[in-house]
Amino acid sequence: MTFVFQQPGTTKLLEAIDAAAARASAGGGVFAFASRGGIEAFFAQPNIARMLNRRQQFQLIVGVDAITNAEALLFLGEKVAQYDGILSAKVFFHEHPRSTFHPKFSWFRQGGNVRLVTGSGNLTMRGLGQSAIASGAQPGNWEAFSIQSMHGDEATAAMAGIDEWLTGQLAAGTLCALDDARVRERAMANGRMRFAAVTPRARAPAHPAGAAADIEVAPVDGIRFSTPEILVREIPRNRTGQADLGRKALTDFFGYEGSEKKVFVQYVSLDNLPKPVEPILLFVNQSKNYRLELREIAGLNYDLGDDDSRMLVIATKLDLRSFRYTIVPVTAPEYTAVAQLLGAVPPMRGRSRPMREAFVSSTDLQSVWPGVPDNLLPLETSTPEP
Missing domain, CATH: 2.40.330 (At1g16640 B3 domain)
Structure with missing residues (x-):
């Protein structure tokens, strides 16, 4: 197993996922939140793109408790249509107000072997990291993740666990189509959110006690x-x-x-x-x-x-x-x-x-x-x- 810290302004998680996809025969991913930029970056990676172009199956699950908005869902739907029958995507939808769907991992089969990338980063540009920090752009998150290569019985057990979870969630009705009306409602609500960041006032004196700092408000991924x-x-x-x-x-x-x-x-x-x-x-x-x-x-x-x-x-x-x-x-x-x-x-x-x-x-x-x-x-x- 390899354990990695990702610093803002790097794409270590994105690079690790793409490396795990090399020579894969099938794969998938589960992410709590997704953005259009993160989805686009993910499927633009050479090894993942190669998988899809070779008609090797990939299944993606994203949550909508936060962040994942209409733009992300519609773009993901366009990717599914582009790779019809190869790429499948579902949305994890639940109605437990005090619980959050929060996993982030991806897996790739290589014959009888499995590579698993598990960590804290979501399917967003900040979660995956950015290779360059453009002027005014948000530079990405601090994240941590591990990479595991599994063989034999260990690989079989890991895939059995993933398959059992997917089958169970389908039976429970928590894995919904991208165009499910409830999913659209949640995505619309997520699109309302503006994430405020405190930014320093250029060449200005320090704020007096109790005064508000300047606030920069933008949607997710710095749109x-x-x-x-x-x-x-x-x-x-x-x-x-x-x-x-x-x-x-x-x-x-x-x-x-x-x-x-x-x-x-x-x-x-x-x-x-x-x-x-x-x-x-x-x-x-x-x-x-x-x-x-x-x-x-x-x-x-x-x-x-x-x-x-x-x-x-x-x-x-x-x-x-x-x-x-x-x-x-x-x-x-x-x-x-x-x-x-x-x-x-x-x-x-x-x-x-x-x-x-x-x-x-x-x-x-x-x-x-x-x-x-x-x-x-x-x-x-x-x-x-x-």
Whole structure:
């Protein structure tokens, strides 16, 4: 057995997993938490990629008690589709509020032998480590892990234990499909989390007693959004259940990149009640209309204000592929306050006028709408794990 400490800024765990996959005939992994960056790095490793390209089976289990968000699940689903029949993936889902699914290990068969990598690192960039620390990037975690090479009866017993656990969890119903509705709900909730880190104030005097330090808040793995996380936009009158968002909102905010892309959306009512999470496709039709299917619009009357102001969609980007939204009709008590973020109604251009839009922060939205539904906004925490 080999025991290894990983320092921030290194990829020792990722390298060890890839080395264990050399000449493997099959393998698998179980990780408490996963991120899109960690999944991408894992399957980009030469020996793991070689396994899949040679049609050698790999099964992956990830938990959703924290961290694992919609972006991770959707990306993992795309990898499963890419390696159909070779790569399988399940989500460990339970309903024990005082317990956390927390294992992290991977295994690889080599004939009658087994290599096992067991440790503290999750399937995230920080857990796996980073080979270089880019400016402003989070440099990874301190982790520890062991590598075991097992032969004969020891290898047989280890694989029997893993197979027995997998079979038992399937029978118990804790291993769920990636598109299970409960899994989507948990992933959406995880996407709300923003992990705060205390950062020093450059060339500033020490904080007086009791004063707050500067706080940098970012989603897991140091993701940075290309726009502020809140979109406020007028919606023109369209077909039932469609929101015409325009090019900038659909591309810069929702992430449309020129081809169909699945995302998760979830409606939050003005009285703070979330509806079920819905998977939808981002696409542009042949008429070049940048529209989004938002079913909740269909149940509302499309009223116009006296100044030609229009119904508003307010969307929050939780991660790069999950969004919560609400609709504010012009007749709603909140409308006038929220519309301050958009400025004056522009004049008509022929038979229509440009729809107003703004990309703002949660703080900006709360400043004009103190009663904004809590479930629409992200949450901040000082630690990435429960």
